[in-house]
Amino acid sequence: MKFKKKPVTIEAFQITRERRFNNRDWPEWLNEAWNKAEGTTGAVWHDPKPPKEALMVGTLEGVARLELGNWIIRGVIGELYPCKEDIFNLTYDPILPTDDVYKSAAADLGGASIYQ
Numbered sequence: 001m002k003f004k005k006k007p008v009t010i011e012a013f014q015i016t017r018e019r020r021f022n023n024r025d026w027p028e029w030l031n032e033a034w035n036k037a038e039g040t041t042g043a044v045w046h047d048p049k050p051p052k053e054a055l056m057v058g059t060l061e062g063v064a065r066l067e068l069g070n071w072i073i074r075g076v077i078g079e080l081y082p083c084k085e086d087i088f089n090l091t092y093d094p095i096l097p098t099d100d101v102y103k104s105a106a107a108d109l110g111g112a113s114i115y116q
Helices: 017-021 028-034 085-091 102-108
Strands: 011-014 044-046 055-059 062-066 071-074 080-083
Touching: 028 044, 028 071, 055 080, 062 080, 071 085, 080 085
Parallel strands: none
Antiparallel strands: 011 071, 044 055, 055 062, 071 080
16 A cells, blocks of 8 residues: 655754854754753653764654764654755755745744744
């Protein structure tokens, strides 16, 4: 049996080397995840293994590793999970302010930014 992915709006943020070590551009939801207890669902913390560049993410399925260059996604129910850049680019398109769905998507996300 085949399935087609439903069109949903997500929030996502790409973790680059600069963004990994300087959180000034992090969205509010990612800062909130950073402040949650390490190892819990919805939390983000540094990878304890050297060179400590990756981040760890508490997903609904357990702990996942977020490598530099990958995206962290906040899903439709607020869950967090990492996504490799190539898969992200094949799966998602940005919503631009000129798109008809932009205002609707921003409202669905509580007015939050949907840009990287």
